[in-house]
Amino acid sequence: MKRRDFLKKAAVGAVAAGAAPAVLAQSNKKIRWRMATSWPKAFDTIYGGAVTVSERVKAMTGGQFEIIPYAGGELVGGLEVFDAVSQGTVQMGHTASYYYIGKNPSLAFDTAVPFGLNYRQQNAWLYNGGGLEKLRKIFAEHNIVNFPAGNTGVQMGGWFRKEVNTVADLQGLKMRIPGLGGKVMSRLGATVQVLPGAEIYPALERGVIDATEWVGPYDDEKAGFYKVAKYYYHPGWWEPAPTLSIYVNQKAWDSLPKEYQEIVASASAEANLNMMVDYDSKNPVALKSLLDKGTELREYSQEILEAARKEAYALYDELSAEDATFKDIYEGWRAFKAESDPWFSTAETSYASFNFK
CATH class of the missing domain: 3.40.190.170 (Bacterial extracellular solute-binding protein, family 7)
Structure with a gap:
């Protein structure tokens, strides 16, 4: 190809490419x-x-x-x-x-x-x-x-007016929590409500609910939950x-x-x-700010975590028995998780347990 022809074609191509959005x-x-x-x-x-x-x-x-x-x-x-x-x-x-x-x-x-x-x-x-x-x-x-x-990402485990250390502490607790996490909390004895984001703070402030989950430090600080609930729990086991x-x-x-x-x-x-x-x-800065404002960080007890996991998987089995679509998705999801977890435990968890301190 002659140099002049090459340059001409290249120029046409460049114009066409530049004109593509137009x-x-x-x-x-x-x-x-x-x-x-x-x-x-x-x-x-x-x-x-x-x-x-x-x-x-x-x-x-x-x-x-x-x-x-x-x-x-x-x-x-x-x-x-x-x-x-x-x-x-x-x-x-x-x-x-x-x-x-x-x-x-x-x-x-x-x-x-x-x-x-x-x-x-x-x-x-x-x-x-x-x-x-x-x-x-x-x-x-x-x-x-x-x-x-x-x-x-993994969410926090919610804001509570009082500490919850045992499953017994969840009995009758009025909590805003959606999804299957709400179903599990209900099985553990809590009274569950589902509220849109804009309605959570007023409900918590008035005592319509005793506890709520939302997202994490950045959003939760904006919502002002720390003003009406002192204890901030983790992890958000229902929303990893x-x-x-x-x-x-x-x-x-x-x-x-x-x-x-x-x-x-x-x-x-x-x-x-x-x-x-x-x-x-944004969450790291917000968490520090919440702690500076008097928020008390709490970790869910092993008793609560183990009871919640037991109820979660019992719920999945029940829903699978009732609903063929749920069973199909759950079985594929469970198989994927069974293969994925050992890798993350090997690479991620071992690194995090040593380094994130």
């Missing part, structure tokens, strides 16, 4: 969607998952595809996102699937289950272990396409790595050009990474 924008009409979330805007990190998806989609489409996120309660209640997306009231949602286990208990696996997987294991199971594929069959029955779009999810109404999804579908998927994956990064950088 061509993409011109080939698709402008789209504007609404996204309902379960989160108050004040919780900027967890609400930030929705913001990340919205901002990245807009940037990657040259402003042609705009998604407007709304806080819980602005369009629908914080616990009504599933139905809003399923019915097409909104095109998208950002929420935690374990809020909706009343529709199908298997939805808990899309978020987290007690004594389950850590952040890296959860992502490995969802993306490479068949988890997302099986869960999408459930969501498809409700006209929803789901994407992992955020994770808080809760995934937050983007929901897309199936009809709305099908209406998108293929390249826009890929952009939504990529933006969700970015949110899944960014949220964990944010929490890992």
